[in-house]
Amino acid sequence: MLRAMTRREWLGAAIGTAAGAAAARLARGGDAGAGTGGPAPAASAAAGTMATAAGPALRDIPPYALYVFDNGLIGPDVPTIEAKVALAKKLGFAGMTDHFAARRLAQVLDALDKQGLEFASLYSTPLVEAEIDARLKDDIALLRGRRARIEIAFSSKQFKPSDPAADGRATDAIKRVADWCGDSGPVVSIYPHRNSWTERTEDGVRLARKVGRPTVGTNLNLVHWQWVTPVRPLEELLAEALPHLMLVTINGLDKGKIVPLSDGDFDVAAFMAAVKKSGYKGPVGLQCYSIPGESEAHLAKSMAKWREIRKQAGL
Secondary structure, three states, X not given: OOOOOOHHHHHHHHHHHHHOHHHHXXXXXXXXXXXXXXXXXXXXXXXXXXXXXXXXXXXXXXXXXXXXXXXXXXXOOOOOHHHHHHHHHHHOOOEEEEEHHHOOHHXXXXXXXXXXXXXXXXXXXXXXXXXXXXXXXXXXXXXXXXXXXXXXXXXXXXOOOOOHXXXXXXXXXXXXXXXXXXXXXOEEEEXXXXXXOOOXXXXXXHHHHHHOOOOEEEEEEHHHHHHOOOXXXXXXXXXXXXXXXXXXXXXXXXXXXXXXXXXXXXXXXXXXXXXXXXXXXXXXXXXXXXXXXXXXXXXXXXXXXXXXXXXXXXX
16 A cells, blocks of 8 residues: 655655746645645646645545536535535536635535545635735635645726736735645635636736745636637647646537537537647636536536547547
């Protein structure tokens, strides 16, 4: 049986390819104590880190593990947290996400732990010109040591989308959250969202570079990448984002509208083939915003299509 990896070993293996010297500095300052039997520390997914950890105390997550957004679990057939998690497990998802504003994290974690699923991310939408809600620190404490992300989609009433004039405010806030997270997980990932201050993946990359910590990165969200009109080929964006890329999110698109993976006119398999070619091997999130009806109906369709996409893209 493989032994549990120490925090130093896990960070060195997981971050080394993507973050180089920065990761080495983090590992040198980490705790050399053995694993405790809880979930694995979190780190950048750029080099497939979610599949890197091994050992009896660290449950491996295969490359391209698919998580369902909590907005896909709001149908009338899943009225409770327990029902939502049970459906996620039934359909084969690796876990689910949740919103900071929902204020139910402890219950979600308890339900996921009982089903043996992972908590993927906690989504927040702070104003870049305001202080970070101090309650986030309490939630981070609940996520200590888990392979999870604190996702930040900065909005603003003062700054236009992507305006670098607010970078100083943003980096200060990100560093504060990263300090709360420490080096054992969760990590911090910018969530690009149309009409937010951070509306492009390029914004997340710029901020991650300025913060300069391997535990701070960005998402690449298919729908928002499309909605803001891409300014460069996907391959170029992936190459730029890869050292900081912590999650790729997908969904079907029908003339710009979010639909199940099985529907629409957007070639998600080609998108994921490009993601694979870039070298990314981390987790994938399923965006389900505004999809109506019972959750099981549309999620089952998406999971069936995801299995086809994996074969088509060679994932």
